[in-house]
Amino acid sequence: MIPANFQYTRAGSVDEAIGMLKQHGDAAKLLAGGHSLIPAMKLRLNQPGVLIDIGSISELRYIRKEGNHIAIGGGATHDDIANSDAFGGGLEMYPQAAGLIGDTQVRNKGTIGGSLAHADPAADWPAVVIASNATIVVKGPGGERQIAATDFFTGFYETALAEDEILTQIRVPLPAARTKSAYAKFMQPASRFAIVGCAAMITSSGGTCSNASVAMTGVGDAAYKASKVENALKGKSLDSGTIQSAAAHAADGAMVMSDHFASEEYRTHLASVFAGRAISAAV
């Protein structure tokens, strides 16, 4: 459990970190909370030559309302989000999902930016940012870019983030009135990652669904937007029959994973069950 030799540097600001990334190129890796990176390094699955510690950059650690969105700094910890009161009015799934991540130690150190950039296919945040139509703000030598959450996750541990960029902010639009959200997950018992996780955000009017945004994680090689589920809800009366038949499409089109915790068939079944539970809780 001893990593390969590496150099350690600490960045005091985002710009300094970008400069360091440019300087060290391929050899460099950003260290935020470290709860995915350090175990991988200890197993020598990951052997960066230089670690750039961005964990103490205070300008990355915040949660605040800015106009018509909530801005979450990439350095906000899971625990910051779990205990924040910024997520009323339809974004309840943020603190809810945060509270279901790992254990206390992980939540105290791990950051939302680190989790999104790492893009573990079973992580919780990807589903939440997709379902809430968030924008991922990244910064590199050429300045700032905004990437829609739906475009951010490009594959197994792969994102749209370039090697010299830092994920600085998650911008979550304030939902319409009469919107509720929920996150439900079935945990892998040891890692507490999602075997399946569903984030659902439902806007309703008089019992009818006017808008639905549903995303799944843990099911396939990356988190995805469950469009078929959404379409089966929109404009319908939100009774349990509708929800159940919509949720049945939760794994449609996904390359469903199979392991000794859950076969493809069981995972598909769980995807429907947990989609149904998240949607019901968001109604």
Place this chain on the structure above:
Amino acid sequence: MIRCKTSKEIGGMGHSLKRKEDARFLAGKGNYVDDIKLPGMLYMDIVRSPYAYAKIKNIDASEALKIPGVVAVVTGKDLEKYNLHWMPTLMSDTQMVLPTDTVMYQAQEVAAVIATDRYTARDGKEAVRVDYEPMKPIIDPYKSLDADAPVLRTDKEGKTDNHIWHWEAGDKEKTDKLFAEAEVVVKEQMHIPRIHVSSIETCGCVADYHKVDNHLTMYMTTQAPHAIRTVIALVAGHVGLTEEKVRVISPDIGGGFGGKVPVYPGYVIAIAVSFLTGKPVKWIEDRSENLQADSFARDYHITAEMAGTKDGKILGTRFKILADHGYTDASANPSKFPTGLFSIGTGSYDYDTSFMEADAVYTNKPPGGVAYRCSFRVTEAVHAIERITDRFALEIGKDPAQLRMENFIKKEDFPWKSPTGWEYDSGDYHAGLKLAMDTIGYDELRKEQAEKRAKGELMGIGISTFTEIVGAGPSKDFDILGIKMFDSAEIRVHPTGKAIARFGTKSQGQGHETTYAQIIAEELGIPAENIQVEEGDTDTAPYGLGTYASRSTPTAGAAAAVAARKLRDKARKIAAYLLEVSEDDLEWEPGKFSVKGAPEKSKTIQEIVFAAYTNHPQGMEAGFEATHYYDPPNLTFPSGAYICVVDIDNETAEIKVRRFVAIDDCGNIINPMIVQGQVHGGLTQGLAPAMYEELIYDEEGNILNGTFMDYLVPTAVESPSWETGHTVTPSPHHPIGAKGVGESPTVGAPPAIANAIVDALSHLGVTHMEIPITPFKVWKVLKEKGVVE
């Protein structure tokens, strides 16, 4: 109710004294092997095989040796020069220390890198290039017995198959006849999965050989320091390390659970390197090495059968076992039976016919078979008998609690001779189960279950009423390499009336520093807080066989009581001399002798001890010391009645243990709080294989869950709120009437949980489920039975 004979100040048996050792543990001041740092110490790391079965074509250490700080890379060929490349296992099998040509399981030791610091050693390990030629491994133990299966242990001359041993107990002919004629026969195939002790402290050592005086001090994480010293002398005597030149020190241990009884190759390599370099060598395993390579536990495939009458009388049992020992039989089992004490598997029930047989095989998996918090295969036996008893109840449609009550051995029938030859010392099984049923509200739960079933909800109630067998053991049945399984205590009382007591056992969290002091306090009246307990140094402690299999209280605890009684006899003589009366005129109460009829004339134990050094009677040996080696006349037979309630989500198949009541009977209790702590820990380790733990291998012999990211060791997070209680049925042959308790909950919990889950599904036609019972397995059943789509 526990009645104490001593005052709280004396703190003898029955007092919930806070653990003396906890102050240093809670303050982070424990002294573990990895805390030991010696001048000039070298560090060792081990290159391990990525393959389950492969020829080693070449080991190239040149790149590793170029790294500054890498001192040496040791291979099997290097050890072969000193004939140290093989070692015996505790089961008289053989095991490679380092291979010269073939690796037999994934994570096997291939070479050792020695460096001036731990980090460099790890880098050196990465740089060693090993060229393998992989071969097709045998992973399935049943396939290992196929006629055309390749012979794995080609190192054994004349070996023509993969069979290790065959074992039988009971009466085959009588049993087969009974089963052929019985009204009801039930049968289930069950696997007790391969699991790992996963102690929080991994294994490790510091081998410190001094050339000048030809002396080895071995600091190591061992549960049995004296036995290890003897083993080292037997293995390394030919290079001059005879037993008086070896000192084994086992400092504080962060959990053992049976996994720290065996000798692992790393220890031997460290000794060899220290011997050759003259420098201390430290080796500490990392977490994954510990999980993947150190001795596993369990891995028994059992065909269990029960015969009985339609109205519920149990008449007989039959068990057939296939034991998968992996590459070598590296069990840590000191009995003369290769299946340990599996023959306790006739259970708590009054019948006279049973037959058991077992065969063991080699496969390309890590070696082992350690007794994980278990008296040598008792966990496997109890699972088989308690599961098949429930299966019998289900078959004839009788409530499983009622069936047990009707078949229990009666309190007045003890000592009771079992069909496989054990003499159960004492028990009151009816009282235990009744208390468990009253505590949990059994009848109401059955009503609730019926109502829930009518609504399609899944709820189950599971019972386990087990008999344990602990305290190895009587010298007729138990030895390690010929050394009998006694244990020892030495008590030295200082002139001021305070004492030091030393033992051949070794605590790994059991609280010996407190409980042994309480036993001596009970017998001598010296306050427990004034008794210092020491273990783990072979230079100072009397010879003993160590701590495992719940044997410390039954053996060393008994030795402490008997040694203290020897001192009390001496105290009586001194008191008679001091008070100028005859010994018969004296009366003992904890802490003092007084003259019968004249209680004002008395001498305290402290006054008596002082006199032993300052004013002892002429002709009497001065001082106040005693030693005793206790060879138990029989084992002790603790028992328990456990009831578990589970709820199963009929959509997701998630299983929730709603309640768990554990009533234990471990005879007289030394420290109720420590017993409760033992039971809580043991129940959690029983929950583990029931619902979570199994080491899983693919067909190529790759471990699929070799880290804690995938292998869950349950903690308080997963545990229900354990509800504990006890009945007290003293052991009639033990000096203080105590029995062991450490492993009862680990042994008793898995079948209670499995029975509860099967009970929740039994109306669907489910008769058995293999542990660990995961949501995935339950879902498959729910799907097959049409409960989920």
